Amino acid sequence: MALKLHGESISTCTSRPMFCLHEKGVDFELVPVNLMVGEHKQPPYLATKNPFGQIPAFEDGDLTLFESRAISRYIATKYKAQGTDLLRQDNLKEFGLVEVWLEVESQAFNPPISAIVYQISISPMLGGTTNDQVVEANVEKLAKVLDIYEERLSKSKYLAGDFFSLADLHHIPYTHYFMKTPKASLITSRPHVKAWWDSISSRPAIKKVTAGMNFA
Amino acid sequence: MAVLKVHGGVLSTATQRVLACLHEKQLEYELVRVDMAAGDHKKEPFLSLNPFGKVPAFEDGDLKLFESRAITQYLVYTYPEKGTELIYQDPKKMATIGVWMEVEAHHFDPVASKLVWELFFKPMFGMAVDSAVVTEYEAKLSQVLDVYESRLGQSKYLGGDCFSLADLHHLPCMQYLMGTPVKELFYARVHVAAWCNDLLARPAWNKVMELKNQA
Numbered sequence: 001m002a003l004k005l006h007g008e009s010i011s012t013c014t015s016r017p018m019f020c021l022h023e024k025g026v027d028f029e030l031v032p033v034n035l036m037v038g039e040h041k042q043p044p045y046l047a048t049k050n051p052f053g054q055i056p057a058f059e060d061g062d063l064t065l066f067e068s069r070a071i072s073r074y075i076a077t078k079y080k081a082q083g084t085d086l087l088r089q090d091n092l093k094e095f096g097l098v099e100v101w102l103e104v105e106s107q108a109f110n111p112p113i114s115a116i117v118y119q120i121s122i123s124p125m126l127g128g129t130t131n132d133q134v135v136e137a138n139v140e141k142l143a144k145v146l147d148i149y150e151e152r153l154s155k156s157k158y159l160a161g162d163f164f165s166l167a168d169l170h171h172i173p174y175t176h177y178f179m180k181t182p183k184a185s186l187i188t189s190r191p192h193v194k195a196w197w198d199s200i201s202s203r204p205a206i207k208k209v210t211a212g213m214n215f216a
Numbered sequence: 217m218a219v220l221k222v223h224g225g226v227l228s229t230a231t232q233r234v235l236a237c238l239h240e241k242q243l244e245y246e247l248v249r250v251d252m253a254a255g256d257h258k259k260e261p262f263l264s265l266n267p268f269g270k271v272p273a274f275e276d277g278d279l280k281l282f283e284s285r286a287i288t289q290y291l292v293y294t295y296p297e298k299g300t301e302l303i304y305q306d307p308k309k310m311a312t313i314g315v316w317m318e319v320e321a322h323h324f325d326p327v328a329s330k331l332v333w334e335l336f337f338k339p340m341f342g343m344a345v346d347s348a349v350v351t352e353y354e355a356k357l358s359q360v361l362d363v364y365e366s367r368l369g370q371s372k373y374l375g376g377d378c379f380s381l382a383d384l385h386h387l388p389c390m391q392y393l394m395g396t397p398v399k400e401l402f403y404a405r406v407h408v409a410a411w412c413n414d415l416l417a418r419p420a421w422n423k424v425m426e427l428k429n430q431a
Contacts, residue, residue, distance in 0.1 A: 103283035
């Protein structure tokens with residue numbers, strides 16, 4: 001039975017497990033969810049897919065999952081033996097460092113970058129406005145985070161070590177859209193962060209997904 | 217086995233999260249207290265352990281880690297045979313624990329820790345409570361706990377039949393909130409209340425609270 005990912009290919013969170021599926025070379029079916037009519041907030045979706053009313057949701061036979069990072073982690077674990085080794089579980093030290101940078105993405109990087117992308121790119125698309133104060137406050141936070149990334153990436157080719165991992169992959173969705181905003185210089189002005197971004201965003205598996213990620 | 221070291225503070229929810237895991241796993245460790253009042257977590261040598269300047273940091277021999285949820289995951293995978301398992305080896309069962317660990321990190325913690333700050337730490341520091349923020353975040357927590365009530369009506373613990381990391385990660389904020397009026401939000405929901413009572417009574421958690429109370 002095919003793996004099913006419920007969501008939209010332009011959605012940052014839906015794309016996160018899509019990158020993982022492509023890095024693993026695993027086939028799946030993308031099942032569209034009609035966000036415009038609020039399908040994700042209706043009782044059937046809430047009851048069977050995601051009680052928090054968000055995309056994506058994921059099915060593997062009788063297993064249903066939600067939360068993009070839990071879905072990608074499941075894929076990386078189940079298909080450990082094929083494609084790119086994203087969790088490095090055979091080497092506990094490497095695994096520990098992957099866990100650290102997975103949490104850094106989730107706790108330190110995601111809040112400010114997602115706020116900036118929402119304000120600049122998503123809110124206007126939904127008929128809202130850009131709150132410049134929110135943008136600037138989050139630009140300041142993201143700059144401090146990226147200073148630490150710059151230092152880290154001056155010592156290590158990728159975040160967890162000299163290997164691409166799930167920790168790098170989780171950064172791709174929001175950074176992809178961030179690079180289309182006027183704030184992209186936060187990345188491009190930091191040489192090691194820029195080199196890391198150029199490297200991970202040009203991976204063939206990644207490009208297969210980002211080709212379909214355009215808001216316009 | 218090298219000495220496991222935790223650098224942190226016993227009042228810190230994130231430090232307590234790691235200590236809870238160590239006690240569940242019955243692992244020996246050394247707690248290196250960081251003087252947060254003096255701002256030691258924002259200076260060297262702490263910054264070499266965690267460049268983000270937050271407690272806890274962790275050492276296992278020459279491996280240095282930070283982020284409490286990374287440390288707990290490292291512990292459960294590295295020492296599977298010790299103490300409470302806290303994870304499943306089966307990928308499908310483990311995936312459900314993974315979902316609820318993300319729910320704790322992205323839905324519960326942002327809201328709960330804001331309330332812990334307003335209702336516990338601000339009074340402790342002599343700062344004024346922002347009641348508008350408390351009202352706003354109580355409403356958000358209610359919505360999250362409604363989802364938990366439904367889940368715990370179908371499953372004894374969040375990840376399945378067994379106590380796991382997904383439940384454990386909630387303990388520090390849950391315990392603090394039980395000392396505030398917000399506890400009513402938990403106790404208004406039958407299954408959430410039973411789950412809280414179960415978690416808070418765990419011997420390993422009570423050892424962490426003894427440490428905190430000695431401080």
